Amino acid sequence: MPEIDRIDRLILRRLQAEGRLSNADVAKAVNVSPATCHRRTQRLFDEGHVTGVHARVNPESVGLGTLVMVGVVLDRSTPESFAAFEAAVVGMKELLDCQLVAGDFDYLLRIRVRDMGDFNALHGKMLIALPGVRQIRTFFVLKDVKNNAPLPF
Structure with a gap:
């Protein structure tokens, strides 16, 4: 993958801050022509430096106000047990x-859930049934102090 230069970094910072900016606005912010900005931005996507542009949905407003961090210990540390666990969690929509x-x-x-009762049901039906799980430690997040910060480059 080719190195990214100062202009590329400026473009990436602008896109991280606000992914809905028009190409013209990004070009103006980084002091290049719109054509140059478009070409560079397209290259950044093509080379995998940008993996997508997404909206940040307020979890509270969609009924998923409880954030839970869960530490999982498997009963064995083998490639097969890791693969089985990973295959099982990929389909969990709450994860x-x-x-x-x-x-x-x-x-x-x-994990995001509605409330503690919702998590209790998820824990009883899904988490403890995941393959190879020996221990689960649960941490309920009381407050998001810093979340989804931009990459520091």
């Missing part, structure tokens, strides 16, 4: 993120 981590847990999950 926002799943990362394989080093430390006390094998996986860290970020």
